[in-house]
Amino acid sequence: MKESCLKKDIQLRQLQNWLQEVLINRGDLYQKLLGAQHQTNFTLEEAIKETEQFPAIERINIYASGYIMRLVEALKAEYPLLCKVMGDEVFEGFAKAYIVTHPSRYTSLYKLGAKLPEFLEETQPKGANCPDQIGLFKIPAELARYERTQAEILLHHGLEEYFYYPSETSITSLISIHSELLQASPCLRVLKLEYPIRTLAMSLHLNDTVTTPQRTENWVALTRKDYKIVSLQINDWQAELLEALKSPAPVYRALENVKSANVAEVLLWLPTALDFGLVYYPK
Amino acid sequence: MSSSTISKQGAAGSAASELNENKDYLGFGVGLRSQHFPEIMACESLPVDWFEIISENFIDNHGYGRHVLKELRSRCPIVMHGVSLNLGSSDPLNWEYLEKLKELADFVQPSWISDHLCWTGILGHNTHDLLPMPLTEESLNHVSERVLQVQTFLGQPILLENPSTYLEFRQNELSEWEFMSLLVKKTDCLLLLDVNNVFVSSFNHGYDPLEYLRNIPHSSIQQVHLAGPTRAGNCLLDTHDQPVPDQVWELYKVLLEKTGPVSTLLEWDANIPSFSEVVAELNKARLIFEGKPYQQLENVDINQASGAFSSPVVR
Numbered sequence A: 001m002k003e004s005c006l007k008k009d010i011q012l013r014q015l016q017n018w019l020q021e022v023l024i025n026r027g028d029l030y031q032k033l034l035g036a037q038h039q040t041n042f043t044l045e046e047a048i049k050e051t052e053q054f055p056a057i058e059r060i061n062i063y064a065s066g067y068i069m070r071l072v073e074a075l076k077a078e079y080p081l082l083c084k085v086m087g088d089e090v091f092e093g094f095a096k097a098y099i100v101t102h103p104s105r106y107t108s109l110y111k112l113g114a115k116l117p118e119f120l121e122e123t124q125p126k127g128a129n130c131p132d133q134i135g136l137f138k139i140p141a142e143l144a145r146y147e148r149t150q151a152e153i154l155l156h157h158g159l160e161e162y163f164y165y166p167s168e169t170s171i172t173s174l175i176s177i178h179s180e181l182l183q184a185s186p187c188l189r190v191l192k193l194e195y196p197i198r199t200l201a202m203s204l205h206l207n208d209t210v211t212t213p214q215r216t217e218n219w220v221a222l223t224r225k226d227y228k229i230v231s232l233q234i235n236d237w238q239a240e241l242l243e244a245l246k247s248p249a250p251v252y253r254a255l256e257n258v259k260s261a262n263v264a265e266v267l268l269w270l271p272t273a274l275d276f277g278l279v280y281y282p283k
Numbered sequence B: 001m002s003s004s005t006i007s008k009q010g011a012a013g014s015a016a017s018e019l020n021e022n023k024d025y026l027g028f029g030v031g032l033r034s035q036h037f038p039e040i041m042a043c044e045s046l047p048v049d050w051f052e053i054i055s056e057n058f059i060d061n062h063g064y065g066r067h068v069l070k071e072l073r074s075r076c077p078i079v080m081h082g083v084s085l086n087l088g089s090s091d092p093l094n095w096e097y098l099e100k101l102k103e104l105a106d107f108v109q110p111s112w113i114s115d116h117l118c119w120t121g122i123l124g125h126n127t128h129d130l131l132p133m134p135l136t137e138e139s140l141n142h143v144s145e146r147v148l149q150v151q152t153f154l155g156q157p158i159l160l161e162n163p164s165t166y167l168e169f170r171q172n173e174l175s176e177w178e179f180m181s182l183l184v185k186k187t188d189c190l191l192l193l194d195v196n197n198v199f200v201s202s203f204n205h206g207y208d209p210l211e212y213l214r215n216i217p218h219s220s221i222q223q224v225h226l227a228g229p230t231r232a233g234n235c236l237l238d239t240h241d242q243p244v245p246d247q248v249w250e251l252y253k254v255l256l257e258k259t260g261p262v263s264t265l266l267e268w269d270a271n272i273p274s275f276s277e278v279v280a281e282l283n284k285a286r287l288i289f290e291g292k293p294y295q296q297l298e299n300v301d302i303n304q305a306s307g308a309f310s311s312p313v314v315r
Helices: A011-023 A029-040 A056-078 A081-087 A086-101 A109-122 A131-154 A171-177 A196-204 A236-244 A251-257 A263-275 B008-016 B036-042 B064-073 B093-109 B137-154 B176-187 B197-207 B209-215 B245-261 B277-289
Strands: A180-183 A189-194 A216-223 A228-234 B028-031 B050-056 B078-081 B113-116 B159-161 B190-194 B221-226 B230-232 B235-237 B263-266
Touching: A011 A029, A011 B064, A029 A056, A056 A081, A056 A131, A056 A196, A056 B190, A056 B235, A081 A086, A081 A131, A081 B036, A086 A109, A109 A131, A131 A196, A131 A216, A131 A228, A171 A251, A171 A263, A171 B221, A189 A196, A189 A251, A196 A216, A216 A236, A228 A236, A236 A251, A236 A263, A236 B028, A236 B050, A236 B137, A251 A263, B036 B277, B050 B263, B064 B078, B064 B093, B064 B137, B078 B093, B093 B137, B093 B159, B093 B221, B137 B176, B159 B221, B159 B235, B176 B190, B190 B197, B197 B209, B197 B221, B197 B245, B209 B245, B221 B245, B263 B277
Parallel strands: B028 B050, B028 B263, B050 B078, B078 B113, B113 B159, B159 B190, B190 B221, B221 B263
Antiparallel strands: A189 A216, A216 A228, B230 B235
8 A cells, every 4th residue: 555545634534434334335345335435435445454364355344244244133132033934044134124224323232123113014015915915024024013012021111129919809809999090011012913923923932833824903912020021812992991001090990991891801800910910000 | 643742652651560559359250141140140159259241231121131230239249341332433422321321320330330442333323333443643532532521421430441353444543552551641541451352453463462461551451351252264253252262361361460460351242151151261260360370271272153243242
């Protein structure tokens, strides 16, 4: 490298801009370098020292390829079931496209995968109309939503620090629940899904043989108890009741927002909801 | 860099000659990893002296990890090690992150807080990699100013770690040890010397790691990192996925002669073995510290791997 080629007046910002562009640009390494050169008017030769054994192109490739591989690994860790359904190769393809489309702007890797479910929704081909074809794209998107919800619940405030009263099903206690102030757990999430994703997820966990499930609208309540995920299939009125209990309310008041609830049915279900940590008695 | 601005040789030279007066010696620790939570929580008596946490794994984490942390902080010292302070970036400091870091520190009450001499992104991006700094006077002034701001905000000196690097900028005006020596002089920050990173970077850039160890300001080294790298073609990658190789143990031994007792931490972040295996690896450091013959240790070759990448994701 001749001294005349060196840009001595290059500022910190310019060098960082160049290196970051090489990392986050689309394409193979040469396309990334061209893109970075176009954007910063700066070349590999002007930026990086090299030796005969270890050329500049190999040096920059460690950062460029490491950037993608590291983030793909992080997404695999957050979406293990989705990866199982898609297979490594397809998952990695989507993950790479996602990383290039939504480069991380977060200090925590926990947030990296937050938009992957939406990304899978958005990248579905338009015009698919036969049920199998629709399911092929819709199921991974819903499974991603399910796994992302689990990841968020695991980090959210839960009820573990909260003093727990074991629920009773005596007539007296059931009647008292009716007027008690109840609230949904801070980490409760209710998902409305078009496919039986909870069943699919359980089968994947158990390494069961999985077939493409048929479309059937359903609700799933996800929460955490003793730092472990609880996932329950619920019906329409249960979903409405949990929604109504986002803020603390007496059950009779919350039921005003529930269309088709039978009070006896509700009172019999609430001890279960308390036991599973879906709801609690706020102080 | 002009000689009138900063006498770099003088800074490094005088710091290196100082004796270690480190009063914050914690002994031997390991990085706290979620894979080991069950084993650690089941321990009646902890087999390590202290733990290091990755700060970002516990910021905004109110799940089991926070519970483990709450239990452990009453049983042994904990230090906080960050990867997103982005000290070298030309972006403004991320005060929202710093607020969260301080909140976590209030909860953990760590022995100290550390991060890296690096940048992780600009224009609001985070590459989640520890990217190398241009080692220039401009960078030095920039990083120094930010270290001072961070130290004032946190109310304590921070420790800065030397990263593993795979490239050097043509614009560099200083060696890494000169840069770090001057940074210490300008800010009174402390150092987290990663011996494996010295080994990896010296291999990749063709300098003498012993020269690095001779010239770094020993009295400012508050903590040491040890780990195992991977050979990938013509270079070494900082993968933290295998035992510490002999070359790193040799450098550690040399460093101890210069620093005296220094808090030592083993990192193992990919292909993570059981907690007891990690502790067994850490105990090799104890052997060296106690002056036991080096031959007692097994010879460890550095594994080759084609699909490896540096700075693995730590959970």
